[in-house]
Amino acid sequence: MKLTDKTLLGRFDELSTRPTRVRTLDARAKVIVILAFVVTVASFGPHDLSRPLPLLFFLTVMFSLGEVPFRPVAMRVLLASPFAILIGLANPFLDQTPLLELGPIALTGGWVSFFSIVLRFALSLTAVLLLVATTGFDEVCLALGRLGVPRVFVTQLLLLHRYGFVLGEEASRMIRAHALRSPDRERPTLTTASRLLGQLLLRALDRAERIHAAMICRGFTGMLPVRHRSNLGWGDFAFALSSCAFFTLVRAVDLTALAGALVIRVF
Secondary structure, three states, X not given: OXXXXXXXXXXXXXHOOOOOOOOOOOHHHXXXXXXXXXXXXXXXXXXXXXXXXXXXXXXXXXXXXXXXXXXXXXXXXXXXHHHHHHHHOOHHHHOOOEEEEEOOEEEEHHHHHXXXXXXXXXXXXXXXXXXXXXHOHHXXXXXXXXXXXXXXHHHHHHHHHHHXXXXXXXXXXXXXXXXXXXXXXXXXXHHHHHHHHHHHHHHHHHHHHHHHHXXXXXXXXXXXXXXXXXXXXXXXXXXXXXXXXXXHHHHHOOHHHHHHHHHHHHO
16 A cells, blocks of 8 residues: 555645635634544543543534545554454453443453553544644644644654655555565565665655755754644634533433433433
């Protein structure tokens, strides 16, 4: 598979250029809201499987107002999900105390915590991807800098984003060259793959030195320029306050249990 802008974050940068309702908000307000969202998700206990579910309402609103297609976000969440699965994979074996009964099926505490980890990971990553898709990576980094994040860290993020595509193209060329030289082998062997990774590291270091020298010659002062700047307005404050109030409500009150009790009472 060719690693291009279309398969990484380039697609989200294209989405962020559209004049949507979320796009007009200040990047700092969106960064603060997504940070509050992630902190809220992470604050739930390992056995809180249903309580974070009302946060899906916020993500749905962001998808709708930001006009972000669901498929590219879902694909990237699925690609990254093995990391969350590996983190919680041992839980079902470590905690086998019955905790929930779903008809004939009894879920142990280990399985509940495993599904909770995967759910919270999916919610957090989806929120971050929506932030990039409705703001743009460059403006997210600019907002981080204006919020007090160290300039060195912001510059590293910008360089990682801009030249990660270059590294991907280099890896794609190396894999294509190997396929042309070894048509009888569909994939490189473990030994060959280790050599290719070593060559990729050497090429990356060499290119990094040349890029740094070129940037110094062009007057690089430690901060990359970003195109757009905006000022906080009343709409930004309203968005941030209402979102954080909703997150606080979800964290303080079990809305899922209240909704379930209401449904039982009605029917």
